Amino acid sequence: MKVYKTTKGIVIAENDVFYRVDSESWDTFMNRTHLFQRLTSEIKNLEPISRFDSSTIMAPIESQEIWASGVTYMRSREARMEESKKAGGDTFYDKVYDAERPELFFKALANRTVGTNDYVNIRKDSKWDVPEPELTLWISSKGTIEGYTVGNDMSSRSIEGENPLYLPQAKMFERCAGLGPCVYVTESPIDPKTKIEIEILRENKQVFYGTVPISNMKRRHAELVEFLFRECDFPYGCYLMTGTGIVPPDDFTLQPNDEIRITIGHIGTLVNTVAYKLESSI
Numbered sequence: 001m002k003v004y005k006t007t008k009g010i011v012i013a014e015n016d017v018f019y020r021v022d023s024e025s026w027d028t029f030m031n032r033t034h035l036f037q038r039l040t041s042e043i044k045n046l047e048p049i050s051r052f053d054s055s056t057i058m059a060p061i062e063s064q065e066i067w068a069s070g071v072t073y074m075r076s077r078e079a080r081m082e083e084s085k086k087a088g089g090d091t092f093y094d095k096v097y098d099a100e101r102p103e104l105f106f107k108a109l110a111n112r113t114v115g116t117n118d119y120v121n122i123r124k125d126s127k128w129d130v131p132e133p134e135l136t137l138w139i140s141s142k143g144t145i146e147g148y149t150v151g152n153d154m155s156s157r158s159i160e161g162e163n164p165l166y167l168p169q170a171k172m173f174e175r176c177a178g179l180g181p182c183v184y185v186t187e188s189p190i191d192p193k194t195k196i197e198i199e200i201l202r203e204n205k206q207v208f209y210g211t212v213p214i215s216n217m218k219r220r221h222a223e224l225v226e227f228l229f230r231e232c233d234f235p236y237g238c239y240l241m242t243g244t245g246i247v248p249p250d251d252f253t254l255q256p257n258d259e260i261r262i263t264i265g266h267i268g269t270l271v272n273t274v275a276y277k278l279e280s281s282i
């Protein structure tokens with residue numbers, strides 16, 4: 001079952017039949033345990049809508065925090081060790097990959113998050129930029145994993161590689177997180193064979209393609225959630241990006257107008273176009 005946040009309210013989709021939910025806020029509607037069972041019984045009382053306009057889809061977020069996990073796949077460990085070697089930071093990635101405590105970092109709130117068919121930014125003071133395609137957990141305030149979405153953890157490799165202490169600047173800026181198109185709510189945990197796929201198009205030509213099964217991840221989802229919830233409360237639930245297992249080759253960097261298409265199994269495709277930040281109007 002898929003749940004979309006749209007400009008016209010919340011829409012539930014089951015087997016391509018769409019139902020609109022009236023007078024509910026995203027925060028209260030989504031932050032429930034046993035969400036799959038609740039939605040299954042709720043749609044029985046709803047009339048299907050005749051047409052779903054995909055141009056109304058927004059990022060599936062309101063008051064939630066987005067957190068992210070790091071170095072959960074061997075590919076991320078290797079790429080980061082290489083990029084930070086000169087700065088002497090390589091050994092930290094090596095250690096965190098094997099440590100009991102995972103790397104978890106705060107990524108964004110709704111104000112820095114974009115949905116599908118929207119722009120993500122690269123920094124003007126960065127020379128080396130990549131998208132990070134990540135399976136993203138939807139977690140209730142009780143710490144239960146209730147669904148999944150597609151996440152794009154936009155990252156500056158040149159800034160992180162210069163010094164691991166620059167991580168917040170490499171990861172957090174306007175439009176640094178892509179999320180969507182929907183939350184895929186499941187009865188049981190997502191199939192480990194599910195593939196993450198990313199395609200980057202430049203002037204309509206494919207300049208990068210990568211794929212990885214989520215089973216390549218070193219850590220369990222429940223383990224990441226347990227660490228995140230140890231000392232943090234999330235009254236509206238939260239999102240947790242689970243780390244990247246796909247890193248483009250070292251000679252690749254994003255350019256304005258590149259189109260990033262990330263597909264994860266049954267969840268769908270998150271499409272973002274790359275841009276520089278516009279001048280602030282504040």
Ligand code: DO4
Nearest residue numbers: 069070071072076243244
């Ligand atoms: O260690 C820095 C961030 C790692 C990360 O974002 C990832 O592995 O996906």
Ligand code: MG
Nearest residue numbers: 132153243244
């Ligand atoms: Mg990442």
